[in-house]
Amino acid sequence: MTLLRLTPAIGTHVGxxxxxxxxxxxxxxxxxxxxxxxxxALFVIADGVGGLSAGERASSxxxxxxxxxxxxxxxxxxxxxxxxxAVQKTNNDIYRLLNDPSKPAATTIxxxxxxxxxxxxxxxxxxxxxxxxxxEISQVNEVDVLSDGSxxxxxxxxxxxxxxxxxxxxxxxxxxxxxxxxxxxxxLTRYISNTQLIRLSxxxxxxxxxxxxxxxxxxxxxxxxxxxxxxRVGEALxxxxxSKYVQKLVVPVSIDTQPMMTPDVDTKPNTNIPLSRPEPAxxxxxxxxxxxxxxxxxxAHPTSRYPQQRQDRGRNLVVMVAVAVLVIGAAVxxxxxxxxxxxxxxxxxTATLEATVSATEQIAPTEExxxxxxxxxxxxxxxxxxxxxSIPTLVQIGESVGSFVTVPNTPYLIQEIFEDSEGQLWYxxxxxxxxxxxxxAARDIASAQ
Numbered sequence: 336m337t338l339l340r341l342t343p344a345i346g347t348h349v350g351x352x353x354x355x356x357x358x359x360x361x362x363x364x365x366x367x368x369x370x371x372x373x374x375x376a377l378f379v380i381a382d383g384v385g386g387l388s389a390g391e392r393a394s395s396x397x398x399x400x401x402x403x404x405x406x407x408x409x410x411x412x413x414x415x416x417x418x419x420x421a422v423q424k425t426n427n428d429i430y431r432l433l434n435d436p437s438k439p440a441a442t443t444i445x446x447x448x449x450x451x452x453x454x455x456x457x458x459x460x461x462x463x464x465x466x467x468x469x470x471e472i473s474q475v476n477e478v479d480v481l482s483d484g485s486x487x488x489x490x491x492x493x494x495x496x497x498x499x500x501x502x503x504x505x506x507x508x509x510x511x512x513x514x515x516x517x518x519x520x521x522x523l524t525r526y527i528s529n530t531q532l533i534r535l536s537x538x539x540x541x542x543x544x545x546x547x548x549x550x551x552x553x554x555x556x557x558x559x560x561x562x563x564x565x566x567r568v569g570e571a572l573x574x575x576x577x578s579k580y581v582q583k584l585v586v587p588v589s590i591d592t593q594p595m596m597t598p599d600v601d602t603k604p605n606t607n608i609p610l611s612r613p614e615p616a617x618x619x620x621x622x623x624x625x626x627x628x629x630x631x632x633x634x635a636h637p638t639s640r641y642p643q644q645r646q647d648r649g650r651n652l653v654v655m656v657a658v659a660v661l662v663i664g665a666a667v668x669x670x671x672x673x674x675x676x677x678x679x680x681x682x683x684x685t686a687t688l689e690a691t692v693s694a695t696e697q698i699a700p701t702e703e704x705x706x707x708x709x710x711x712x713x714x715x716x717x718x719x720x721x722x723x724x725s726i727p728t729l730v731q732i733g734e735s736v737g738s739f740v741t742v743p744n745t746p747y748l749i750q751e752i753f754e755d756s757e758g759q760l761w762y763x764x765x766x767x768x769x770x771x772x773x774x775x776a777a778r779d780i781a782s783a784q
Contacts (some may be wrong), residue, residue: 345361345545357385362379377405405421522560527548549563717748
């Protein structure tokens with residue numbers, strides 16, 4: 336049997352609009368040759384169904400139980416059967432442990448097993464599996480969603496844990512050196528095209544590929560949780576080298592958690608399973624929000640029941656708007672006064688550091704800085720610096736397009752220094768590993784070397 340070298344990287348992120356991450360992700364790459372030969376390496380992503388309760392618990396339990404049941408099965412049974420049975424048992428556990436009749440729980444799941452040069456896959460729900468080979472991308476699985484043009488078009492038709500049993504079919508294929516496998520939740524594919532998947536998966540380090548995919552999805556909206564697993568297939572691995580190689584595997588990617596851009600969305604759109612979906616239980620004191628109200632809630636609370644409350648909210652809204660206008664006006668006035676004062680005091684001291692850069696346009700500085708103070712020392716072009724956290728850098732100042740994400744305590748070479756019209760210093764860093772460059776604010780620099 337041919338054991339192929341695998342290089343995996345995985346990452347998950349809450350996204351930009353949700354308060355909780357209902358995705359779960361994991362893998363097992365055994366370091367024993369006999370286990371690899373009869374069971375292979377397993378990679379799995381589970382996406383808790385957002386329209387139901389306990390999605391986070393359902394997805395986490397799915398990853399844990401699927402791994403347990405697959406590797407705990409009799410190795411004499413065909414791997415395809417073990418994988419399908421593991422999904423069935425996982426479904427039974429979630430249904431039995433988490434499914435309260437009034438609060439159902441479910442999750443989607445995609446999983447692959449790379450067994451020697453064989454590829455096995457299972458899929459329930461709308462997450463996806465891709466294979467990139469010779470520069471071409473193909474989708475390995477079919478998603479379980481309605482596409483009949485009805486009101487529930489796009490809704491899930493199957494999920495793990497929603498019913499007592501679930502239909503599971505394994506997908507079989509093969510892999511060869513230089514193949515790239517991608518598993519991802521729908522939080523990624525709603526923003527990243529197949530062409531972009533090919534481009535981003537080709538970075539030298541698969542961890543950078545995972546970071547870039549998640550960051551780009553967040554920059555384009557990030558309306559859902561985002562999870563990605565990338566597996567690069569390498570050359571044949573000698574049995575004597577297996578244990579040594581597996582011990583040096585990359586660890587899961589730690590993705591920088593950015594603040595949410597907008598409030599939490601009510602539910603993931605079109606994720607409720609149709610037909611026998613249970614009706615939600617609406618408590619008597621269910622609060623009315625300004626977000627779009629689902630039909631079931633509207634029916635439970637006709638607008639005619641709350642005429643006085645609506646008038647009160649209207650008056651309160653007017654008062655709040657008036658106060659907000661006053662506060663913003665005062666902030667603008669005192670801010671302008673402060674900057675005018677600072678300009679007069681520091682005009683002579685900063686004359687050599689001025690650059691005509693607009694923070695809202697693509698940077699086009701008229702004067703390049705070569706040195707600047709940092710703490711008690713001097714930082715200059717050509718120096719190496721470190722950062723305090725994982726920070727997304729920018730392709731251009733004033734744009735929302737990201738470049739690479741910094742790694743804490745990793746040195747980066749400074750290629751340029753600029754000061755914008757508001758006095759903010761920016762540094763263009765070079766990532767030696769990926770050869771990418773990106774702009775970062777001076778406040779994020781930890782130290783210079």
